[in-house]
Amino acid sequence: xxxxxxxxxxxxxxxxxxxxxxxxxxxxxxxxxxxxxxxxxxxxxxxxxxxxxxxxxxxxxxxxxxxxxxxxxxxxxxxxxxxxxxxxxxxxxxxxxxxxxxxxxxxxxxxxxxxxxxxxxxxxxxxxxxxxxxxxxxxxxxxxxxxxxxxxxxxxxxxxxxxxxxxxxxxxxxxxxxxxxxxxxxxxxxxxxxxxxxxxxxxxxxxxxxxxxxxxxxxxxxxxxxxxxx
Amino acid sequence: xxxxxxxxxxxxxxxxxxxxxxxxxxxxxxxxxxxxxxxxxxxxxxxxxxxxxxxxxxxxxxxxxxxxxxxxxxxxxxxxxxxxxxxxxxxxxxxxxxxxxxx
Numbered sequence: 001x002x003x004x005x006x007x008x009x010x011x012x013x014x015x016x017x018x019x020x021x022x023x024x025x026x027x028x029x030x031x032x033x034x035x036x037x038x039x040x041x042x043x044x045x046x047x048x049x050x051x052x053x054x055x056x057x058x059x060x061x062x063x064x065x066x067x068x069x070x071x072x073x074x075x076x077x078x079x080x081x082x083x084x085x086x087x088x089x090x091x092x093x094x095x096x097x098x099x100x101x102x103x104x105x106x107x108x109x110x111x112x113x114x115x116x117x118x119x120x121x122x123x124x125x126x127x128x129x130x131x132x133x134x135x136x137x138x139x140x141x142x143x144x145x146x147x148x149x150x151x152x153x154x155x156x157x158x159x160x161x162x163x164x165x166x167x168x169x170x171x172x173x174x175x176x177x178x179x180x181x182x183x184x185x186x187x188x189x190x191x192x193x194x195x196x197x198x199x200x201x202x203x204x205x206x207x208x209x210x211x212x213x214x215x216x217x218x219x220x221x222x223x224x225x226x227x228x229x230x
Numbered sequence: 231x232x233x234x235x236x237x238x239x240x241x242x243x244x245x246x247x248x249x250x251x252x253x254x255x256x257x258x259x260x261x262x263x264x265x266x267x268x269x270x271x272x273x274x275x276x277x278x279x280x281x282x283x284x285x286x287x288x289x290x291x292x293x294x295x296x297x298x299x300x301x302x303x304x305x306x307x308x309x310x311x312x313x314x315x316x317x318x319x320x321x322x323x324x325x326x327x328x329x330x331x332x333x
């Protein structure tokens with residue numbers, strides 16, 4: 001394949017991912033509206049925060065009666081993975097000057113996935129910029145559509161929108177469950193969170209479960225089989 | 231208060247992204263940091279699934295949301311895309327509530 005063929009293939013794949021991801025902004029908009037956020041607040045989340053899992057988490061915590069601060073902390077904890085993506089991307093993309101703060105806003109799961117595997121810096125940039133721009137435009141557009149629709153339909157429970165949130169989180173978690181270690185962590189975190197529900201304020205159980213991740217990270221050893229944990 | 235949290239967390243999330251693009255790679259080049267950062271999304275998302283499905287305020291309860299989650303699980307096992315999974319969860323809970331109002 002020639003350089004321009006390769007470039008076209010990257011653009012095509014990136015647009016595909018961008019459209020698929022952007023479309024599910026509609027579910028975020030609807031869920032956020034059902035959770036009691038105004039259309040403006042919902043759109044502001046997509047515009048400023050712009051990282052799906054954190055946005056769903058913020059809405060999820062606030063919708064179940066949690067303090068906005070708990071929602072913000074959960075969103076920030078989930079946002080830390082974008083820092084690691086940025087560290088991996090920086091040398092490949094090589095953005096300097098005004099391009100860097102602009103590019104930073106679209107450092108997300110999808111743009112990272114569509115660029116880290118490329119063989120050249122030019123193709124990595126193409127994948128990153130195309131995916132990032134497509135997701136940003138469509139995600140924000142469909143968030144608004146979902147938020148307006150969500151506000152119009154009345155009691156969200158009638159449409160099962162409260163059940164949609166759990167399904168959304170499971171779908172976000174799903175690809176990470178292929179690792180056996182992650183399955184154990186997931187079960188422990190869910191159990192700890194449920195145990196904390198009756199004894200803490202809404203929103204806190206999820207943060208307590210974040211502690212499970214910290215503890216597991218400290219206690220588990222990397223994959224050296226000769227090591228014995230003491 | 232909600233607005234403050236939205237803007238604060240939004241700007242915070244942006245700064246986390248910018249830090250990744252700006253910091254030298256060795257700053258976070260520690261196996262512990264990498265491991266914890268890997269595990270945080272797993273733990274938080276799993277906790278969010280559990281709380282979203284079983285919690286009602288500070289009470290634990292079983293209702294149509296659990297059926298919605300089970301339907302989502304089936305959809306994921308059938309490799310359905312994200313939007314289909316979310317729709318199936320909502321539709322299942324909505325249909326159950328038609329049959330058993332107040333569930």
